[in-house]
Amino acid sequence: MAKWVYLFKEGNAEMRNLLGGKGANLAEMTGLGLPIPQGFTVTTEACTDYYNNGKQISDEIKEQIFTALAHLEELQGKTFGDTEDPLLVSVRSGARASMPGMMDTILNLGLNDEAVEGFAKKTGNPRFAYDSYRRFIQMFSDVVMEMSKTFFEGILDEIKESKGAKYDTDLTADDLKEVIARYKAIYKEKMGEDFPQEPKVQLMEAVKAVFRSWDNERAIVYRRMNDIPGDWGTAVNVQAMVFGNMGDTSGTGVAFTRNPATGEKGIFGEYLINAQGEDVVAGIRTPQPITKLEEDLPECFKQFMEIANRLEEHYRDMQDMEFTIQEGKLYFLQTRNGKRTAPAAIQIACDLVDEGKITPEEAVLRIEAKSLDQLLHPTFDPDALKAGEVIGEALPASPGAAAGKVYFTAEDAKKARGKGERVIMVRLETSPEDIEGMHAAEGILTVRGGMTSHAAVVARGMGTACVSGCGEIKIDEEAKYFDLGGHHIVEGDYISLDGSTGKIYLGDIKTIEASVSGNFGRIMAWADEFRTLGVRTNADTPADTKNAIKLGAEGIGLCRTEHMFFEPERIPKIRKMILSDTEEMREEALWELIPYQKGDFKAMYEALEGKPMTVRYLDPPLHEFVPTDPADIEALAKDMHMTVEEVEARCEELREFNPMMGHRGCRLAVTYPEIARMQTRAVMEAAIEVKEEKGYDIVPEIMIPLIGDQKELKFVKEMVVKIAERVKKERNSDIQYRIGTMIEIPRAALLAGEIAEEAEFFSFGTNDLTQMTFGFSRDDAGKFLDSYYKSKIYESDPFARLDQNGVGKLVKMAVEEGRAVRPDIKLGICGEHGGDPSSIEFCHKTGLSYVSCSPFRVPIARLAAAQAALNSRK
Numbered sequence: 018m019a020k021w022v023y024l025f026k027e028g029n030a031e032m033r034n035l036l037g038g039k040g041a042n043l044a045e046m047t048g049l050g051l052p053i054p055q056g057f058t059v060t061t062e063a064c065t066d067y068y069n070n071g072k073q074i075s076d077e078i079k080e081q082i083f084t085a086l087a088h089l090e091e092l093q094g095k096t097f098g099d100t101e102d103p104l105l106v107s108v109r110s111g112a113r114a115s116m117p118g119m120m121d122t123i124l125n126l127g128l129n130d131e132a133v134e135g136f137a138k139k140t141g142n143p144r145f146a147y148d149s150y151r152r153f154i155q156m157f158s159d160v161v162m163e164m165s166k167t168f169f170e171g172i173l174d175e176i177k178e179s180k181g182a183k184y185d186t187d188l189t190a191d192d193l194k195e196v197i198a199r200y201k202a203i204y205k206e207k208m209g210e211d212f213p214q215e216p217k218v219q220l221m222e223a224v225k226a227v228f229r230s231w232d233n234e235r236a237i238v239y240r241r242m243n244d245i246p247g248d249w250g251t252a253v254n255v256q257a258m259v260f261g262n263m264g265d266t267s268g269t270g271v272a273f274t275r276n277p278a279t280g281e282k283g284i285f286g287e288y289l290i291n292a293q294g295e296d297v298v299a300g301i302r303t304p305q306p307i308t309k310l311e312e313d314l315p316e317c318f319k320q321f322m323e324i325a326n327r328l329e330e331h332y333r334d335m336q337d338m339e340f341t342i343q344e345g346k347l348y349f350l351q352t353r354n355g356k357r358t359a360p361a362a363i364q365i366a367c368d369l370v371d372e373g374k375i376t377p378e379e380a381v382l383r384i385e386a387k388s389l390d391q392l393l394h395p396t397f398d399p400d401a402l403k404a405g406e407v408i409g410e411a412l413p414a415s416p417g418a419a420a421g422k423v424y425f426t427a428e429d430a431k432k433a434r435g436k437g438e439r440v441i442m443v444r445l446e447t448s449p450e451d452i453e454g455m456h457a458a459e460g461i462l463t464v465r466g467g468m469t470s471h472a473a474v475v476a477r478g479m480g481t482a483c484v485s486g487c488g489e490i491k492i493d494e495e496a497k498y499f500d501l502g503g504h505h506i507v508e509g510d511y512i513s514l515d516g517s518t519g520k521i522y523l524g525d526i527k528t529i530e531a532s533v534s535g536n537f538g539r540i541m542a543w544a545d546e547f548r549t550l551g552v553r554t555n556a557d558t559p560a561d562t563k564n565a566i567k568l569g570a571e572g573i574g575l576c577r578t579e580h581m582f583f584e585p586e587r588i589p590k591i592r593k594m595i596l597s598d599t600e601e602m603r604e605e606a607l608w609e610l611i612p613y614q615k616g617d618f619k620a621m622y623e624a625l626e627g628k629p630m631t632v633r634y635l636d637p638p639l640h641e642f643v644p645t646d647p648a649d650i651e652a653l654a655k656d657m658h659m660t661v662e663e664v665e666a667r668c669e670e671l672r673e674f675n676p677m678m679g680h681r682g683c684r685l686a687v688t689y690p691e692i693a694r695m696q697t698r699a700v701m702e703a704a705i706e707v708k709e710e711k712g713y714d715i716v717p718e719i720m721i722p723l724i725g726d727q728k729e730l731k732f733v734k735e736m737v738v739k740i741a742e743r744v745k746k747e748r749n750s751d752i753q754y755r756i757g758t759m760i761e762i763p764r765a766a767l768l769a770g771e772i773a774e775e776a777e778f779f780s781f782g783t784n785d786l787t788q789m790t791f792g793f794s795r796d797d798a799g800k801f802l803d804s805y806y807k808s809k810i811y812e813s814d815p816f817a818r819l820d821q822n823g824v825g826k827l828v829k830m831a832v833e834e835g836r837a838v839r840p841d842i843k844l845g846i847c848g849e850h851g852g853d854p855s856s857i858e859f860c861h862k863t864g865l866s867y868v869s870c871s872p873f874r875v876p877i878a879r880l881a882a883a884q885a886a887l888n889s890r891k
């Protein structure tokens with residue numbers, strides 16, 4: 018018979034997967050002999066069984082719960098529903114990874130019409146007993162039966178008013194009896210049955226509610242944001258109640274062994290005398306700092322500090338503890354490794370190393386890689402944020418907090434910035450024309466677009482906060498307003514964005530600048546020591562390159578050359594090239610582009626100081642570059658000596674039904690070889706010049722995008738080689754160079770062996786590879802993915818977190834085939850997944866040589882790569 022239920026004394030901290038974090042720690046503390054109200058844990062496996070069983074708790078599990086309950090009754094010397102001294106329990110969820118706020122706690126379970134009398138007798142405090150019962154009815158109805166809280170709040174307010182009571186505490190025992198009667202009546206009215214009087218029924222309903230809560234919307238979102246698999250399940254902890262609201266020698270509180278915001282050493286927390294847990298959180302009374310407990314109850318404080326220190330020593334990490342004092346006796350209700358901000362995580366990890374408590378390896382493993390975002394981007398002031406009203410939520414496309422006035426065009430954004438205003442640019446979608454507006458803005462909000470859309474990719478590169486794909490917005494860019502969450506926002510109104518959570522707030526919320534301390538450098542240096550995976554960056558400008566190197570990039574893994582043409586004086590030139598319909602016209606336009614391109618390459622090579630750079634040849638889906646603005650069309654017509662109608666007709670001809678699968682990537686080089694020729698000349702000349710001028714050992718890495726066949730690569734490669742050799746000869750240079758390809762079309766992954774015969778390196782373009790493997794548009798998938806999460810078809814955005822089963826299988830296959838043909842082939846990834854910790858772990862395991870990500874994600878990638886290496890040593 019499987020064991021589904023464990024008494025606290027039967028478990029320990031190692032059993033986290035089975036007992037959940039809370040259950041495992043309660044068991045561990047029991048083993049340490051600490052004062053813990055006893056109880057038992059229903060395992061995470063029981064939760065999985067519940068789901069596998071059509072959301073039923075099996076008889077075997079039920080039986081084990083009741084056996085454990087009988088044990089608990091014996092241990093406490095109390096029974097469920099007793100009329101003299103009833104056993105009351107709390108029921109709380111506890112997953113493997115802590116998921117704060119996933120489900121509310123149920124307290125005082127076991128009270129019914131009879132037990133409340135027994136409880137009143139035992140405590141000698143009928144008012145307290147009835148108050149506990151009415152709270153229980155309210156909590157049970159809300160959390161377990163999902164009845165709206167408002168029914169109960171309404172009744173309480175009515176009775177308070179009729180009795181002339183200002184606070185809940187002004188109600189007498191008799192008043193509370195009336196509250197209970199009304200609560201039970203509304204329960205019956207809404208639920209169609211009486212409030213359950215049998216404590217065992219209450220218990221089983223509560224256990225089921227905890228299991229159910231694993232799949233509520235909040236939990237699904239939380240899991241997606243924190244990479245927690247949906248099949249882990251949650252455990253349920255049933256624990257004997259202790260009461261902090263039994264007078265002035267009772268109390269309850271929460272405390273951390275170090276400051277969770279700053280990491281500063283020393284106890285940090287608060288408590289309330291004569292209160293239950295929810296009072297501390299509810300903010301009705303202002304809690305006291307924990308140190309004041311020393312004056313109120315010195316013996317308890319002494320014992321509390323001893324245990325707190327012992328727990329930190331034991332777990333070798335900062336602890337977050339809940340405690341209750343019942344009539345002078347201290348109990349610990351829970352301990353766990355405390356959640357902390359990124360600065361605190363770094364401070365604590367370094368302090369613990371200095372205190373000799375953990376090793377640098379452990380320090381590196383302790384810091385959540387994603388949280389480093391907080392160190393590199395502004396965040397909201399936590400106090401200011403509390404008052405913030407969320408009006409919408411969309412994709413967290415580029416991290417950081419931003420607040421400013423809303424503007425709807427790049428030009429307005431630029432102007433406002435010029436006047437010293439902080440700007441949030443709101444667009445239906447962004448295009449390269451918006452680049453200056455994006456630069457001017459503190460934050461960008463778009464109605465369309467996914468995690469790998471233009472706005473997202475560019476914003477991440479610049480380090481500007483961006484929330485994208487907010488389909489709920491009704492926007493009128495011309496009339497300059499948008500509607501969201503019942504609010505009408507016009508140009509000049511303030512909004513605030515959190516690009517790390519995707520939340521959109523009303524008004525101007527104060528932000529705090531990022532700060533990077535010396536300890537950050539220590540952690541990063543350790544990470545670099547442990548990792549085996551290289552970390553490069555995706556950068557297209559010298560400024561981004563310099564920034565990425567400062568953040569630790571070891572080279573450029575992807576220079577998207579089309580981005581080099583985003584600037585206002587360059588865009589018309591690339592448009593001219595795209596719209597030209599003869600080779601001569603194209604060549605002429607390309608000659609105008611060469612100086613820019615070469616100049617950029619030179620500046621990039623200089624910024625890199627000898628570090629490698631993979632230059633990807635022109636790849637743009639043409640729709641990103643074709644002009645739409647009448648003024649742009651007119652200017653272009655003038656420049657090309659064409660009429661506006663002719664330009665419009667040409668644009669129309671170029672319009673594609675599926676631009677992402679259209680005339681882009683190497684297809685441009687196949688149809689217009691002069692593009693590849695121009696780019697080769699620009700790269701080679703730049704590399705040779707910088708090599709000679711600065712003495713760096715430069716080996717250009719030329720990357721051909723969107724290859725699907727060996728012959729296709731061979732065709733482009735031959736042109737590249739021809740020009741490269743020609744330039745070498747012209748310059749009398751013996752510079753070496755490499756030609757490789759992106760693997761971003763499923764066919765390329767399937768035929769990677771053949772392609773490797775021509776390619777000296779592969780870089781996995783997992784943005785397109787995901788798009789084409791799933792058949793999901795990178796720009797539009799956000800619109801329907803939510804339904805997939807809700808239906809549990811997919812757990813996360815495959816454009817943000819690599820789909821290891823499907824896309825990952827193609828990557829693995831290509832790695833194996835590529836290596837078999839060319840054992841020294843260099844393998845990297847440059848899709849957005851290169852900056853995502855769980856995807857980086859996959860890259861490490863798959864044996865890639867490096868990951869490449871946007872500049873601000875470089876530290877995250879360094880840390881995640883180190884964690885992957887350390888975890889695979891275990």
Ligand code: PEP
Nearest residue numbers: 761782783784785847848
């Ligand atoms: C990719 O497809 O993963 C990639 C890096 O190229 P882009 O995003 O420019 O299409």
Ligand code: MG
Nearest residue numbers: 761782784785
């Ligand atoms: Mg691509």
